[in-house]
Amino acid sequence: MADQVLPGWKKWLEGSGDQVIFLKGFFRNVFRGGFEWSEFVRQCYEIGYKSFTLVGTTAFIMGLVLALQLRPTLVDFGAESMLPRTLAISIIREIGPVITAIICAGKIASSIGAELGSMKVTEQIDAMDVSGANPMQYLVVTRILATTFMVPLLTLMGDVLGLIGGYLAINISGKVTVMLYFNKCIGSIDFSDLLPAFIKTIFFGFVIGFIGCYKGYNSNKGTESVGLSANSAVVASSLWIFVIDAIVVQISNIIIYH
């Protein structure tokens, strides 16, 4: 039993150490100079712009379904007027950031993991390294910064579309003007709702990019490892999203409400 457990722990500790070294390499290259602006913009387009439809549609449907599910309960309590406020707070604080991040983990972390993994397998990363170029700066720094920059923007767009979905759901069974609905939504959101939600999306974006790059960059040689890199990038980044969510919510509760 101990023989089985110990190698597992050893492997986990080695992996953690490798991640710390990779993180150090990332920060060293961020501040090294010679930033790859054109690749960063291309990655923002690939990672962010090409995810707009998926994130937008999902957020819109989530807002719509949430409003449809909440309404009967609120009507039972005679609190139908609270619907825009409830929707706004739940979408802005939790559902928008987490759903966006989970979708991005599935779409972006897996694609980064698979892309860098296949570059590793086909010796493209080695070729870059051995030519004297800096693959860390070109491949890793640009992708991590692009996800860190684009996931908050995607979340912002997802929040807006989620609220629009909620408005549509409310109008299916009753009539509320756009002005009244959005006034109630905006009026119910405080700075203390927006700031922690925005901060955690930055961490979500960073984790998605970092784990995708780490898994792909350290992929073993062999085609099977490309699939494994993509898969483990999604699993690990999804897990980290919930861990970060729990930590940020706890910290913001302590700071704001105590």
Add this chain to the structure above:
Amino acid sequence: MPLSYRSVTSLYTIDMEEKEIIEEQKQPSSKKKELVIHIKGLKKSFGDHHVLKHVDLDVHRGENVVILGKSGTGKSVTIECIVGMLTPDEGEVKVFGDDVPEMTERQLKELRTKIGFLFQSGALYDSMTVRDNLEFPLTRVLKIRDQAEIDKRVEEVLDGVGLMDAIDKMPSDLSGGMRKRVGLARTLIVKPEIMLYDEPTTGLDPITSREISQLILKMQKKYKTTSIIITHDMECAEITADRVVVLNDGEFVAEGSFDKIKESKDEFVRSFF
């Protein structure tokens, strides 16, 4: 993908130049040439598997050395130690007189700008066109910013390998031989002093293999590089080698000109012919 008229004529030119180049290369040099690569007592293991047990090799400026050996005998490990991709367990690896395992990251990066490494697969960046692949080392390694200079060098080197028509193609649109040619062009574009070829003809048909071998020789002459070529393609070895070394079980077991190696009585060496 069919070769263009230009590519075919370019290959024909290579063929015509080949004899002349070989003759020139095989002229004995009157003065002793500078030692560029010096390997002494190199040992490298992966776990319990001792890949290199004791390797000694000296390569002089302008020389083409072919390393022959079975798969898994450590040929690639030897050149990966030269370029600092792997750290030896024991022994000296000196390039231009500097000890590679002792180099800092910055020194290693500086050294790598003088070494071209052609991977077995060509290792083209598959998200970039041929032009972007060739521009990459110019802008990232040599830091050239002048677009006219970049275009000139890209066209010159691509013309040299006979693939001007493929300049805007993606690597996925190229055949195996064309990929190797573009890979060769990408390594040569920075004008390296040393070229390391990792099985440059593996996976190619005999005609394309011959073309690549002749191209290696032509480029070596044009750019005056020192080369180490890893291969088990005997025709490639015959065309390109000034000297052949044979690696078996982690050690060099034979060394000499191709003709001398061909006459060897050693059973292992003979098995290559």
